[in-house]
Amino acid sequence: MSGITENTKTSGEPSKENPSPNSSDTPDDEKKDDRMFECNICLDTAKDAVVSMCGHLFCWPCLHQWLETRPNRQVCPVCKASISKEKVVPLYGRGSTKQEDPREKVPPRPAGQRTEPEPGSAFPGFGFADNGFHMSFGIGAFPFGFFTSTFNFGEARPTPAARGTQQHMEEQFLSKIFLWMAILFVAWLLLA
Amino acid sequence: MANIAAQRIKREFKEVIKSEEVAKCAIRVELLNDTFTELKGEIAGPPDTPYEGGTFVLEIKVPETYPFNPPKVRFVTKIWHPNISSVTGAICLDILKDQWAAAMTLRTVLLSLQALLSAAEPDDPQDAVVAKQYKENNEMFQITARHWTNVYAGGPNINKDCDDKIRRLADMGIEEHQARVALSSYDWELERATEQLFS
Numbered sequence: 572m573s574g575i576t577e578n579t580k581t582s583g584e585p586s587k588e589n590p591s592p593n594s595s596d597t598p599d600d601e602k603k604d605d606r607m608f609e610c611n612i613c614l615d616t617a618k619d620a621v622v623s624m625c626g627h628l629f630c631w632p633c634l635h636q637w638l639e640t641r642p643n644r645q646v647c648p649v650c651k652a653s654i655s656k657e658k659v660v661p662l663y664g665r666g667s668t669k670q671e672d673p674r675e676k677v678p679p680r681p682a683g684q685r686t687e688p689e690p691g692s693a694f695p696g697f698g699f700a701d702n703g704f705h706m707s708f709g710i711g712a713f714p715f716g717f718f719t720s721t722f723n724f725g726e727a728r729p730t731p732a733a734r735g736t737q738q739h740m741e742e743q744f745l746s747k748i749f750l751w752m753a754i755l756f757v758a759w760l761l762l763a
Numbered sequence: 764m765a766n767i768a769a770q771r772i773k774r775e776f777k778e779v780i781k782s783e784e785v786a787k788c789a790i791r792v793e794l795l796n797d798t799f800t801e802l803k804g805e806i807a808g809p810p811d812t813p814y815e816g817g818t819f820v821l822e823i824k825v826p827e828t829y830p831f832n833p834p835k836v837r838f839v840t841k842i843w844h845p846n847i848s849s850v851t852g853a854i855c856l857d858i859l860k861d862q863w864a865a866a867m868t869l870r871t872v873l874l875s876l877q878a879l880l881s882a883a884e885p886d887d888p889q890d891a892v893v894a895k896q897y898k899e900n901n902e903m904f905q906i907t908a909r910h911w912t913n914v915y916a917g918g919p920n921i922n923k924d925c926d927d928k929i930r931r932l933a934d935m936g937i938e939e940h941q942a943r944v945a946l947s948s949y950d951w952e953l954e955r956a957t958e959q960l961f962s
């Protein structure tokens with residue numbers, strides 16, 4: 572192996588009108604598809620894949636080592652957007668990772684966060700459902716768990732109070748307050 | 764863990780360093796050993812710069828921690844540029860230091876160096892003498908950089924005036940490169956260069 576001339580193939584980048592001269596070993600299309608799922612750090616197919624908020628794909632061990640290398644400058648290795656361990660999303664494909672070698676030094680990949688759907692028993696009177704208001708919180712850590720379980724908007728529940736009644740007015744008021752609280756929380760989460 | 768560096772360089776050789784730039788002879792990389800730790804890079808001097816027509820050789824050392832840390836790169840070919848030491852070839856470029864990102868490759872490094880040749884940053888210099896000339900006597904800078912490209916990088920533009928002055932100093936027993944450095948540093952004023960050499 573010396574010199575790139577005999578080893579170069581077409582790259583993973585989009586400009587590929589002209590096929591590479593020595594792409595005969597593997598069909599080009601297949602290669603392109605493979606590359607979509609390559610880690611941006613090791614350039615191999617991503618293992619224990621995670622994706623950053625800016626949408627870039629990495630192996631978790633690779634990204635973890637990058638974050639450890641530069642503790643004071645946590646940026647995406649591709650686009651330099653700010654990133655953090657807490658805000659990467661693991662990807663689970665079919666035939667996923669359980670069979671693979673347990674990773675040693677690297678801490679476990681951050682878990683996917685999933686909220687159980689709940690029967691709409693709490694606060695039965697709230698009138699979110701009537702304006703088709705739908706909101707779900709996919710962020711499960713402790714204080715927000717409270718929110719998700721409390722406000723399962725859009726669930727089937729007893730009919731809301733009739734329009735115009737005192738109860739209806741109160742519900743509208745409360746719903747607005749909670750909506751604002753929810754928005755503030757989301758904003759806080761994004762900014763934190 | 765050292766193996767990830769070798770693995771990565773292997774993959775870069777296979778896929779990232781594109782045939783396109785190689786075809787244009789703009790950039791080239793060559794392996795110097797089997798362990799993928801030492802490479803030789805080459806970039807063509809960009810058009811419309813004093814480096815046009817020259818070929819600049821780079822020494823690339825891949826650390827064990829690559830790609831988490833940048834490769835160590837320096838110019839082997841002597842070059843007159845504010846951000847590159849005219850003595851050691853050391854390079855002042857942010858992506859080779861704190862702005863490195865693990866998704867960058869040898870290809871992006873070489874292309875960035877080529878871009879640096881097109882757009883110097885004299886306010887963040889590596890070579891203070893060159894940077895001063897670049898800012899205060901840019902015409903002289905262009906002449907000097909073009910002359911160095913001709914002599915060291917195979918550039919086509921011969922400057923007879925420069926060559927003559929160097930020969931005058933060589934006749935006085937001064938080694939050619941030393942004479943060139945002195946003259947380059949003193950805007951090709953023969954008396955001042957001589958004075959400096961004999962002081």
Ligand SMILES: [Zn+2]
Nearest residue numbers: 610613630633
């Ligand atoms: Zn990886």
Ligand SMILES: [Zn+2]
Nearest residue numbers: 625627647650
């Ligand atoms: Zn990114």
